[in-house]
Amino acid sequence: MRTQVAIIGAGPAGLLLGQLLSRAGIDNVILERRSCAYVLSRIRAGVLEQGMVDLLREAGVSDRLDREGLVHEGVNLAFGGVLHRLDLKRLTGGSTVTVYGQTEVTQDLVEARRALGRPTVYEAEEVALHGIDTAAPRVSFRANGTQQELRCDFIAGCDGYHGVSRGAIPAGALATFERVYPFGWLGLLVDRPPAAEELVYARHERGFALCSMRSAARSRYYLQVPLEERAEDWTDEAFYDELRLRLPAEVAAALRTGPALEKSIAPLRSFVAEPMRFGRLFLAGDAAHIVPPTGAKGLNLAASDVRYLFDALREHYRDGSDAGIAAYSARALARVWKAERFSWWMTGLLHRFPGSSAFEDRMQQAELDYLVSSPAASAALAENYVGLPYHGEAGIGPLQPFRDGSGPPGR
Ligand code: RFL
Ligand code: PHB
Numbered sequence: 001m002r003t004q005v006a007i008i009g010a011g012p013a014g015l016l017l018g019q020l021l022s023r024a025g026i027d028n029v030i031l032e033r034r035s036c037a038y039v040l041s042r043i044r045a046g047v048l049e050q051g052m053v054d055l056l057r058e059a060g061v062s063d064r065l066d067r068e069g070l071v072h073e074g075v076n077l078a079f080g081g082v083l084h085r086l087d088l089k090r091l092t093g094g095s096t097v098t099v100y101g102q103t104e105v106t107q108d109l110v111e112a113r114r115a116l117g118r119p120t121v122y123e124a125e126e127v128a129l130h131g132i133d134t135a136a137p138r139v140s141f142r143a144n145g146t147q148q149e150l151r152c153d154f155i156a157g158c159d160g161y162h163g164v165s166r167g168a169i170p171a172g173a174l175a176t177f178e179r180v181y182p183f184g185w186l187g188l189l190v191d192r193p194p195a196a197e198e199l200v201y202a203r204h205e206r207g208f209a210l211c212s213m214r215s216a217a218r219s220r221y222y223l224q225v226p227l228e229e230r231a232e233d234w235t236d237e238a239f240y241d242e243l244r245l246r247l248p249a250e251v252a253a254a255l256r257t258g259p260a261l262e263k264s265i266a267p268l269r270s271f272v273a274e275p276m277r278f279g280r281l282f283l284a285g286d287a288a289h290i291v292p293p294t295g296a297k298g299l300n301l302a303a304s305d306v307r308y309l310f311d312a313l314r315e316h317y318r319d320g321s322d323a324g325i326a327a328y329s330a331r332a333l334a335r336v337w338k339a340e341r342f343s344w345w346m347t348g349l350l351h352r353f354p355g356s357s358a359f360e361d362r363m364q365q366a367e368l369d370y371l372v373s374s375p376a377a378s379a380a381l382a383e384n385y386v387g388l389p390y391h392g393e394a395g396i397g398p399l400q401p402f403r404d405g406s407g408p409p410g411r
Contacts, residue, residue, distance in 0.1 A: 013285030014158035015109035049387030091382035133279035
């Protein structure tokens, strides 16, 4: 089998790249380890930046998003029992976020791919990358009981944190940066209207809590829990009781409870691998970086990587220029690191860290107080939350070259 771009992974990064490439007439095949049903059953992100919404529109997969997505013009911080609303739209001069589940984005992309008749090999086993630093890379895999090989011009590693693509880069050529946080998030999905109209990020002595949603009728809640905790040990009642304790009284009173549709624990991690290209292999999305979910940035970073990668591949095939390919890693990383910083900072601001001192506790409170009382500080949070621009034009100084010496492109 031969294609132009072999894509590993049918998560949002792989599917979105495939969709953009297909519409630009660039041939691609997706190899996915799991079944389609499994991929669609994963409950993950829910908040889309404007840049991602625009990219989904460009990819021709925004009909349902435009109909059903909830545009949020504000977000709430809760601490000391009080709710503080940040007016994102006013603070950013017009930007908003859209609440639309990652599951829905994935579903829309799967349907669009089917309609275009592009191939996705689900349940591909033993996926292995070969010759990534040659002009003729290959991907070997087993599907339907037979060993197969996909020859291609480029490989896009969109296979998430636990995928095989990153591991295909020689260890000496890859630098990794990591922070593991000493707690996880226990998430619960329920078919009940949300407790608040907009998201609530709550800091509390008992730990962080988040009220999010998927629609006007479906809510998503999270609780900070110790890493050793198991989702099975939490009854729905215990979850709601703990959530109420961590929320301001008016939000707790508005909480509508019901049987959980899903309950799971996610660990929190910051991780970056540099560079994001080696030879003819590109990494995109969680394959290259992980953020703790506090800033709602993971899915959105996958989308910005795909934006840069699609532009680079289109330039290669349409214009015969490899400038975008050469710049891909540095361009993507420049945005990735800023989202890493924001997610790390939001995590530190809102969570209870085991063993934290009374001094650190007061620092969190003072920073939160400053955030909601200073227009400059509120604006800085808002600008990051709605998503920094894809091309680094706003308020970002000159960037240093990266380890691979390529550096980001000029501004
Ligand atoms: P994915 O979604 O992990 O998809 C990778 C795909 O690759 C497949 N795969 C392989 N295929 C072939 N061969 C192999 N060897 C393979 N190994 C793996 C996998 O089966 C999978 O289908 O990565 P992608 O596409 O980069 O997308 C990234 C996002 O999924 C992720 O960043 C977000 O979900 C993170 N995230 C959030 N991001 C946001 O922007 N906003 C949010 O509000 C938000 N909330 C969250 C989140 C992640 C969470 N969890 C569970 C980690 C909330 C949670 C709780
Ligand atoms: C979600 O709805 O799953 C969600 C929203 C905001 C976050 C993280 C997760 O920061």
